[in-house]
Amino acid sequence: MSVIVEVRNLRFSVGGVDILKDVSFDVEEGEFVGIIGPNGAGKSTLVKILVGEIKKYTGHVRVLGRVGYLPQVQTSRRDFPMKVREFAAMGAYAKGRKISWDKVKETLEKVGLSNKSEHLIRELSPGEFQRLSLARAILAEPDVLILDEPEAGVDEMGRARFFELLDDLKKRIPHLTVLMVSHDIGMVFQSCTTVMCLNRTLHCHGPTSEIKIEDLKKIFVDFDLWIKGNRHYEIFHRK
Amino acid sequence: MGFVQDLARFEFLRISFVGGILVAVLAAIVSPFVVFRRMEFIGDGTAHATFAGLALAFLLGFDHRVVSLLTAIAFALSVSALSRRRVSENSAIGILLSFFMALGMILFSLPKRYKANVIGFLFGDILLVNKTDVWMTLFVLTFVLVFLIAFRWEIKYFLVDEEMAKFFKLKTGFVKVFILLFISLVVVTIVKVVGIVLTSAMLIIPGMVAKAFARGFSSLLLVSVVYNFVTFVLGFYLAYRFDLPPGPCIVMVSFSLFLPVLKFL
Ligand SMILES: Nc1ncnc2c1ncn2[C@@H]1O[C@H](COP(=O)(O)OP(=O)(O)OP(=O)(O)O)[C@@H](O)[C@H]1O
Ligand SMILES: [Mg+2]
Numbered sequence: 001m002s003v004i005v006e007v008r009n010l011r012f013s014v015g016g017v018d019i020l021k022d023v024s025f026d027v028e029e030g031e032f033v034g035i036i037g038p039n040g041a042g043k044s045t046l047v048k049i050l051v052g053e054i055k056k057y058t059g060h061v062r063v064l065g066r067v068g069y070l071p072q073v074q075t076s077r078r079d080f081p082m083k084v085r086e087f088a089a090m091g092a093y094a095k096g097r098k099i100s101w102d103k104v105k106e107t108l109e110k111v112g113l114s115n116k117s118e119h120l121i122r123e124l125s126p127g128e129f130q131r132l133s134l135a136r137a138i139l140a141e142p143d144v145l146i147l148d149e150p151e152a153g154v155d156e157m158g159r160a161r162f163f164e165l166l167d168d169l170k171k172r173i174p175h176l177t178v179l180m181v182s183h184d185i186g187m188v189f190q191s192c193t194t195v196m197c198l199n200r201t202l203h204c205h206g207p208t209s210e211i212k213i214e215d216l217k218k219i220f221v222d223f224d225l226w227i228k229g230n231r232h233y234e235i236f237h238r239k
Numbered sequence: 240m241g242f243v244q245d246l247a248r249f250e251f252l253r254i255s256f257v258g259g260i261l262v263a264v265l266a267a268i269v270s271p272f273v274v275f276r277r278m279e280f281i282g283d284g285t286a287h288a289t290f291a292g293l294a295l296a297f298l299l300g301f302d303h304r305v306v307s308l309l310t311a312i313a314f315a316l317s318v319s320a321l322s323r324r325r326v327s328e329n330s331a332i333g334i335l336l337s338f339f340m341a342l343g344m345i346l347f348s349l350p351k352r353y354k355a356n357v358i359g360f361l362f363g364d365i366l367l368v369n370k371t372d373v374w375m376t377l378f379v380l381t382f383v384l385v386f387l388i389a390f391r392w393e394i395k396y397f398l399v400d401e402e403m404a405k406f407f408k409l410k411t412g413f414v415k416v417f418i419l420l421f422i423s424l425v426v427v428t429i430v431k432v433v434g435i436v437l438t439s440a441m442l443i444i445p446g447m448v449a450k451a452f453a454r455g456f457s458s459l460l461l462v463s464v465v466y467n468f469v470t471f472v473l474g475f476y477l478a479y480r481f482d483l484p485p486g487p488c489i490v491m492v493s494f495s496l497f498l499p500v501l502k503f504l
Contacts, residue, residue, distance in 0.1 A: 075402035
């Protein structure tokens with residue numbers, strides 16, 4: 001397997017304050033990386049650097065191949081009169097100025113929006129819109145799929161479907177690499193092959209099975225409080 | 240009744256009627272862009288910028304159409320150059336509007352062979368529209384339509400999600416500059432009909448109406464065009480019928496028809 005994302009000594013600061021510091025890692029082709037960390041940890045900042053939105057960093061960052069991206073903050077104008085399927089096709093259109101509507105239909109089905117493809121985007125709920133944005137990212141047929149909290153606002157069943165969809169996608173396209181920021185730690189530990197714990201710097205990074213509770217305690221102050229009443233306790237209990 | 244006969248009889252009336260319709264249609268086509276880019280101010284801005292152009296034209300004795308067009312383009316390019324993440328297009332427009340207007344006023348105050356009718360330009364006079372204007376409008380209209388058809392997806396994606404369109408490397412910079420250029424071209428032609436002060440009505444209202452009812456890009460343009468067409472014809476007729484100034488009549492009609500639409504916004 002070859003390295004598809006390479007980050008060395010990455011540092012990003014605003015007004016003299018380091019938001020990211022000493023971040024180095026490799027992601028190999030086909031990995032499914034879960035990036036976790038508390039609010040304000042710099043996860044979205046890292047993502048923005050990877051997709052090229054932030055350029056004023058120091059260090060070395062290289063992402064090979066096409067990137068599909070689902071940003072945390074939606075920048076679209078929901079009041080613009082555009083059909084759901086047209087919106088989804090944006091990434092596909094960017095590839096070669098033409099759109100395969102069959103593929104669009106298929107992908108919308110996968111995210112559970114097939115019955116809404118002729119609706120206007122303003123007629124979707126925020127959760128439905130999130131699913132649509134995932135469809136758009138997938139339709140760009142990326143080598144690296146970068147998702148910043150794709151599950152935000154999506155109901156629990158929908159989340160299960162998201163992760164199922166990602167698993168399915170990974171099965172069909174084994175070389176697809178996924179980097180996903182998520183606050184759904186249970187899901188991350190279930191689906192991802194690799195976990196990165198980020199809080200201004202990389203606190204731990206490795207195969208999911210090798211991440212220890214102590215690692216998580218280091219980045220999440222309220223970890224004990226969280227684990228007490230959590231449905232995913234078993235996942236950690238096993239270790 | 241007499242209106243149709245008079246149209247047939249008087250060439251000047253016919254030319255202003257046809258020219259006015261073309262301008263109304265043109266304004267309607269760019270109106271959705273103005274509304275969705277939240278550049279409601281741009282009509283005003285460009286119109287005021289042409290004031291500087293007019294002053295310059297009279298001072299130097301050049302053709303005012305050409306000079307005001309060049310000023311409008313200079314204005315659009317300055318807006319594009321000044322606006323960025325933390326300077327919205329509206330802020331850029333507001334700042335440049337004052338600058339161009341100030342420039343115009345200084346130029347107009349220079350005591351030279353200036354005898355032009357400033358009021359005519361501030362409020363427009365559709366009856367001064369001539370054949371050259373009609374041809375120019377038709378030319379701009381064709382130009383805009385070709386651009387719209389050729390780049391319709393880029394334009395749609397630019398309007399719906401500029402950031403992601405940029406991420407996907409769609410030609411956003413190109414579309415952005417062209418939209419600004421078109422708006423300036425269109426404003427220069429509208430100014431002749433309704434004048435600097437009333438330009439905004441023709442440029443903002445149809446887009447707002449279209450926003451309320453459209454279910455796609457084509458219908459967005461269609462609703463906008465139909466609205467401006469109807470309000471123009473109605474306003475023009477009322478002006479003829481009651482011997483009132485046409486520009487303000489058109490604005491009155493457009494505004495009155497807009498009020499009930501507010502319910503849908
Ligand atoms: N442009 C900026 N100027 C100043 N501070 C910034 C800027 N962008 C981000 N920050 C700061 O950087 C830190 C990291 O922000 P970031 O959005 O990357 O966090 P995050 O890990 O994605 O958090 P969340 O879980 O809430 O999405 C925050 O403390 C934020 O205030
Ligand atoms: Mg974030």
